[in-house]
Amino acid sequence: METVLHTDVLVLGGGSAGMAAAIAASRKGLKVTLVERNAFLGGKATAAEVGTICGLYHFSKKEESEYVVNGFAREFADALQQRSATRPLHNAEGLHYLPYHIDAFKQLCVEWLHAHQVHIHFNAVLKTVETRDDKIMTASVIADGKPFTIFLKSLIDCSGDSVISGAAHLPVIKTDHYQAAAQVFTMQGVAEDNEARLGLIMMKALRAAIDDDVLPDFYDRVYVVQGSLRNNQVSLKVGLPLPVTYAPGNLQELKTVAESFVQNLAQFLVNRVAAFKQASIQHIAPEVGTRTGLRSVGRYVLTEEDVLQCRKFDDAVANGSWPIEEWVQHRRVSMSYFNEHDYYQVPAACLQSASIQNLFFAGRNISATEKAIASARVMGICLQTGYAAGCLAAAFANNQPQNEEVKQVQNGQL
Ligand SMILES: Cc1cc2nc3c(=O)[nH]c(=O)nc-3n(C[C@H](O)[C@H](O)[C@H](O)COP(=O)(O)OP(=O)(O)OC[C@H]3O[C@@H](n4cnc5c(N)ncnc54)[C@H](O)[C@@H]3O)c2cc1C
The missing domain is CATH 3.30.70 (Alpha-Beta Plaits)
Incomplete structure (x- = not known):
């Protein structure tokens, strides 16, 4: 007989965003289940061995690296810096980033998720979801060849590729040209x-x-x-x-x-x-690094103009201090900068499905255009959208008002 599990919040994907989302929901006192395809955590950070976290610090030509964010992203970066015995570096353009050790990233994710009693299923992939009216009721997962069904109150797609939107047959944001791998x-x-x-x-x-x-x-x-x-x-x-x-x-x-x-x-x-x-x-590195993929359609779609004009939002949940960084097949990387010392914000509306009330997203599959995600996909921002989506999904599961939760996220992390 197929196994049936019950959870409050289901997180799909254990990359930077999924790890942050699971911890946020657990800190709200909820039962959290995380489903991860690989046998380890970290997503692109560890499987593709990316090696530096961008988007944590102000865009500034100052020598010193100053955090542009508070809360969980900063907490995680401080611990990772200590565990890796590294320090932030910067280039001549004013971009600051934190080098880290791949094993330190993996270990911290697993230690922190265990400390937060998150139920992790490794070698597990989501197959289908069952939708009733405007809510997802269950998810079917296969872990190590064994199928099981998870009953849930809310869920967060941190798969990087909008796997839940695909399984629920929801529209997704595509493009003819994804970034070069x-x-x-x-x-x-x-x-x-x-x-x-x-x-x-x-x-x-x-x-x-x-x-x-x-x-x-x-x-x-x-x-x-x-x-x-x-x-x-x-x-x-x-x-x-x-x-x-x-x-x-x-x-x-x-x-x-x-x-x-x-x-x-x-x-x-x-x-x-x-x-x-x-x-x-x-x-x-075990995985080829694919930078961008399908994005979910949220209540708002973040645009190139929002990024380059450093737009601020009333329902902001993340600060973005990284330029638009585009990698194409036929040339070296190109960057589109905004003004030094400024930053844009990611609104909560980019993290919630336009049509399914209990579906949230975080990380590199948030609701954003291809140009906007070329900035918002960096890990400093994934950690923030992950934590915010975890709080929003927890508020939904607890029948608490979203706008109150947005204020709490703002107080904690912006
Ligand atoms: C080559 C390269 C260089 C980069 N350089 C930098 C850099 O220097 N600094 C920086 O900050 N960012 C960099 N980035 C971007 C950054 O690494 C990613 O955008 C970020 O790590 C994405 O995090 P995420 O949690 O959204 O998704 P991911 O890290 O992609 O995590 C998604 C997780 O979901 C799991 N998953 C997917 N599908 C399923 C499924 N069906 N069932 C179960 N699990 C599933 C995956 O196994 C994975 O663990 C780079 C990216 C690449 C590819």
């Missing part, structure tokens, strides 16, 4: 201790080889993961020259392209760049 990998035995110099040496060698037709031109989409050079190891991120379409087989094709790109690049670096002469691949 990337693969992160780590090399050991690197003979250079200055990260900026290593990046320059590497790019000079790649540029010369491209100009001499030794390498194809997409080899200029190679980046050092900031803050990753330590103990003669460095993580590199390569932009993949294959479009992200989400058509059947696309993720597998991206993985195949990534594998050969990484092997060829490593071989080139070892043969042609002195700092890599004794180097070898230490490991390749």
